[in-house]
Amino acid sequence: EAQVTQNPRYLITVTGKKLTVTCSQNMNHEYMSWYRQDPGLGLRQIYYSMNVEATDKGDVPEGYKVSRKEKRNFPLILESPSPNQTSLYFCASSFLRRNEPYEQYFGPGTRLTVT
Amino acid sequence: AQKVTQAQTEISVVEKEDVTLDCVYETRDTTYYLFWYKQPPSGELVFLIRRNSFDEQNEISGRYSWNFQKSTSSFNFTITASQVVDSAVYFCALSLGGATNKLIFGTGTLLAVQP
Numbered sequence: 001e002a003q004v005t006q007n008p009r010y011l012i013t014v015t016g017k018k019l020t021v022t023c024s025q026n027m028n029h030e031y032m033s034w035y036r037q038d039p040g041l042g043l044r045q046i047y048y049s050m051n052v053e054a055t056d057k058g059d060v061p062e063g064y065k066v067s068r069k070e071k072r073n074f075p076l077i078l079e080s081p082s083p084n085q086t087s088l089y090f091c092a093s094s095f096l097r098r099n100e101p102y103e104q105y106f107g108p109g110t111r112l113t114v115t
Numbered sequence: 116a117q118k119v120t121q122a123q124t125e126i127s128v129v130e131k132e133d134v135t136l137d138c139v140y141e142t143r144d145t146t147y148y149l150f151w152y153k154q155p156p157s158g159e160l161v162f163l164i165r166r167n168s169f170d171e172q173n174e175i176s177g178r179y180s181w182n183f184q185k186s187t188s189s190f191n192f193t194i195t196a197s198q199v200v201d202s203a204v205y206f207c208a209l210s211l212g213g214a215t216n217k218l219i220f221g222t223g224t225l226l227a228v229q230p
Binding site for chain 1: 119148150152158159160162165167206208210212213214215216217218220221222223
């Protein structure tokens with residue numbers, strides 16, 4: 001089954017404790033991205049990757065890191081989480097052809113609470 | 116700058132009523148892509164439709180239809196004969212394609228269909 005998986009689905013942590021949210025897709029997509037969803041703000045892009053070893057900042061990258069060492073995986077790293085990073089996080093992936101955006105497939109979401 | 120506005124925060128209808136969700140976008144680019152996603156109570160994001168700026172034909176898929184009007188920069192979504200299972204948050208999104216492939220989301224419209 002074609003899918004994007006994220007782990008963990010729920011996480012409660014404390015300020016400053018490093019964490020990683022994993023994301024994996026099995027569709028051989030070139031493009032992967034992280035979004036955060038906050039009430040009244042919709043979804044905003046954090047980081048994206050066009051392919052292995054090619055990542056770049058989205059609109060709200062502060063406090064986050066990513067890496068893309070394999071095509072299927074795109075982990076999101078919070079080196080020192082703070083309460084304002086409490087949010088619902090989505091990983092997404094898609095094909096990328098001729099700069100034309102294809103349907104992005106989203107993972108199930110990770111609800112993060114930082115106390 | 117690009118922007119998507121979904122002015123309706125919440126809509127409540129009774130089953131079998133028709134309902135239209137509004138989406139107004141802003142961009143100076145002539146090539147762009149518009150999307151609708153559904154987020155049911157379970158939280159995942161489900162792709163509904165993608166439309167490029169050169170295709171102004173309206174689209175119908177079962178009870179769903181979309182009205183794209185470049186003259187008013189709108190891409191409205193109508194559900195005919197609504198059902199309880201249509202209850203969800205609906206997001207309209209804009210993409211310019213290119214390197215970022217970023218989706219610029221509206222703030223979403225919560226649709227509640229009462230039995």
